[in-house]
Every structure is written in C-alpha cells, then in structure tokens.
Amino acid sequence: MACDLDCDPSKEAMVREILERIADKWTLLVIEALDRETDIRFSRLQERVGNISQKMLTKTLRQLERDGLVTRRVHPTVPPRVDYRLTPLGESLGEAVCGMWMWVEKHVEAVEDARRTFDGRSERPAA
Amino acid sequence: MACDLDCDPSKEAMVREILERIADKWTLLVIEALDRETDIRFSRLQERVGNISQKMLTKTLRQLERDGLVTRRVHPTVPPRVDYRLTPLGESLGEAVCGMWMWVEKHVEAVEDARRTFDGRSERPAA
DNA sequence: CCGCATCCTGTCGGATACTG
DNA sequence: CAGTATCCGACAGGATGCGG
Numbered sequence: 001m002a003c004d005l006d007c008d009p010s011k012e013a014m015v016r017e018i019l020e021r022i023a024d025k026w027t028l029l030v031i032e033a034l035d036r037e038t039d040i041r042f043s044r045l046q047e048r049v050g051n052i053s054q055k056m057l058t059k060t061l062r063q064l065e066r067d068g069l070v071t072r073r074v075h076p077t078v079p080p081r082v083d084y085r086l087t088p089l090g091e092s093l094g095e096a097v098c099g100m101w102m103w104v105e106k107h108v109e110a111v112e113d114a115r116r117t118f119d120g121r122s123e124r125p126a127a
Numbered sequence: 128m129a130c131d132l133d134c135d136p137s138k139e140a141m142v143r144e145i146l147e148r149i150a151d152k153w154t155l156l157v158i159e160a161l162d163r164e165t166d167i168r169f170s171r172l173q174e175r176v177g178n179i180s181q182k183m184l185t186k187t188l189r190q191l192e193r194d195g196l197v198t199r200r201v202h203p204t205v206p207p208r209v210d211y212r213l214t215p216l217g218e219s220l221g222e223a224v225c226g227m228w229m230w231v232e233k234h235v236e237a238v239e240d241a242r243r244t245f246d247g248r249s250e251r252p253a254a
Numbered sequence: 255c256c257g258c259a260t261c262c263t264g265t266c267g268g269a270t271a272c273t274g
Numbered sequence: 275c276a277g278t279a280t281c282c283g284a285c286a287g288g289a290t291g292c293g294g
Contacts, residue, residue: 011235016177018231018238029143029149030286048270050143053288058257066175068241073237079255089237096230103223104145110216111145114195172278180268185277207274217276 002030021067026052026060028097031086034070038085045084069093148194149208152188153179155224161197162221165212172211196220 021027023127026049034040040048042125046057061084064070075081086094148154153176161167162173167175173184188211191197196217202208213221 011232012238014235015222015228015231016141016156017226018235022228022231023150023152023155025150026146028146032162054257055289056287059287066242066245067238068245069238072258082256089234089241092234093230096226099223100150101142101146103220104142104149105138107216107219108141108145111196112141113196114216118193118195119269181271183267183278186267203275205274207277209276 006123021063022093024060026056027064028100030057030060030064031090031094031097032070034084034086034090035098037084039073041081041083064090081096114122143231148190149220151187153183154191155227157184157187157191157220158196158217159228160213161213162225166200166210167212168208168210189215206223234253 008096022031027048029052030045033045035074037044037048042054042057046052046054049057061070061072065072069087071085071087073085075083148160156176156179157172162170164171164175169181169184173179173181176184179187188197188199192199197216198212198214200210200212202210
C-alpha cells in the first residue's frame with residue numbers, strides 16, 4: 001500500500017470535510033490554473049479554466065479564499081480589476097494537485113483502453 | 128510553479144474528463160479505502176468509507192472498474208461474496224490520492240485557522 | 255470589469271422495496 | 275450479501291439582470 005495515514009483518527013472527520021471540498025470538479029481546475037499563472041484576473045481565469053460559469057468560479061474562489069489557499073486583491077481602479085493568486089499554503093496544495101494531474105496525463109490511454117474493453121464486453125456476449 | 132503540463136494540448140479534453148471523474152467526493156474515499164485494505168467485500172468497504180449509500184458505492188465501483196482501476200471478483204458461493212481490489216493502475220493512482228490526503232492531514236489546522244479568520248472578518252466589522 | 259441576487263432546471267444522491 | 279429499480283427531495287449550477 002502506498003501510505004499509512006491512520007495517524008490521527010480524531011482528525012478524520014475534518015480531513016474528510018476538507019478533502020471533499022477540494023476534490024471537486026472545479027476546485028482542482030482552478031487551483032491548477034492559479035498554479036500555472038499567478039496574479040491572474042477573474043475574466044482571464046475564467047477562460048483558462050475552460051467553461052466554468054462566473055457563478056461557479058466566484059463560489060469556488062470564495063471557498064478557496066476562506067480556506068486560506070487563495071489571496072484576492074482588488075485594485076481600486078476604474079474599471080475595477082481583481083486578481084487572484086495562491087497563498088504559500090495554496091501552492092503547497094498545488095503540488096499535490098499536480099500529482100493527480102500528472103497521473104491522469106500519464107495514464108489517459110490506459111484508462112481509455114480499459115473503457116473500450118469494458119464497454120465492448122457489455123455489448124457483445126455472442127452477437 | 129509546481130509543474131509544467133501543457134505537454135499535450137490534444138489530450139486536454141480527455142484529461143479533464145478523467146480528472147473530473149476521479150476528483151469526486153466518493154471516488155477519492157473509495158480509492159483510499161481500497162488502498163488500505165485489499166480484497167475487501169462490498170459491505171466492509173461500505174463501512175470503511177463512512178456513510179456512503181450502497182447506491183453510490185455501487186456506482187463509484189462500476190466507474191472505477193470501467194476505468195480499469197478496480198477488479199471485481201464474484202465468488203459463486205451462497206450467500207454470494209464479492210470483493211474488490213485495486214489493479215496495478217489503480218494502485219498507482221492510489222499514490223497520487225495519498226498525496227492529496229496527506230496534504231490535507233498536514234494542513235487541517237492551517238485551513239481551520241484560515242476559516243475562523245475569514246468567518247470572523249465578515250461578522251465583526253466593529254461590534 | 256467584477257460579482258451578487260434571482261429564477262429555473264437537471265442531476266446527484268438518499269430511502270425503500272424487490273431479485274438472485 | 276450484493277445489486278437493481280423506483281421514487282423523490284435537495285442542491286449544483288447555468289442564464290439573466292442589476293449594482294458598484
């Protein structure tokens with residue numbers, strides 16, 4: 001097995017809660033984007049992430065800000081400009097996220113193959 | 128930044144698709160459980176994961192099986208016994224997942240602090 | 255430009271009951 | 275015990291419009 005982490009049962013609940021928050025479709029992508037480019041504007045972030053609605057992006061950013069992973073800076077200019085960057089804590093998480101991302105990149109084909117096999121299996125019993 | 132992974136833009140879509148599937152509340156916990164204990168039965172898995180409904184557990188396991196990350200073995204006994212284990216591919220993913228898990232364990236307090244600060248900030252402007 | 259509030263819909267996901 | 279099917283509530287999340 002890869003690792004032992006039964007280290008502190010008392011933290012379990014909290015760990016899960018945080019893990020669930022982070023392991024969310026948008027959160028990972030946003031962290032990734034922030035990890036690639038720093039001091040990034042809202043609109044730019046939105047296009048970087050892909051097809052996230054501004055509602056979800058805002059929400060995700062607020063959560064990350066609340067968890068101390070992202071800093072939000074408002075420039076009192078007109079038109080207003082707001083940019084975001086990872087905190088040191090956020091950057092350290094970025095590494096872990098990258099680990100997942102890299103795993104996926106490395107194994108896309110393997111997964112695709114597995115899917116084809118699996119899907120084929122269901123369709124062709126004796127046809 | 129932690130890593131460069133613009134390596135293959137053509138795979139981007141697929142990478143995201145897979146990432147979204149994996150980066151799901153239950154999936155991570157299930158992989159984790161399977162990583163800790165192998166050849167584990169359905170019911171045991173369910174209690175290990177926590178409070179997952181059997182519907183979600185089944186669904187999650189099917190997806191993992193489809194993606195070639197988990198092997199499902201049915202023992203033709205009565206009462207029926209089914210157990211699950213990670214494939215080698217699944218185990219390699221387990222490592223990445225552990226990375227996230229360990230990050231969380233390490234930084235629970237930091238996140239909790241950040242939250243308290245953030246939440247306090249909203250409540251107490253001058254009270 | 256940023257992002258909040260509202261409305262509305264699809265999907266997630268739990269509880270329950272039934273089959274092998 | 276393991277898994278499927280059904281029903282149904284909750285909420286994620288998109289579209290739109292307003293406010294700073």
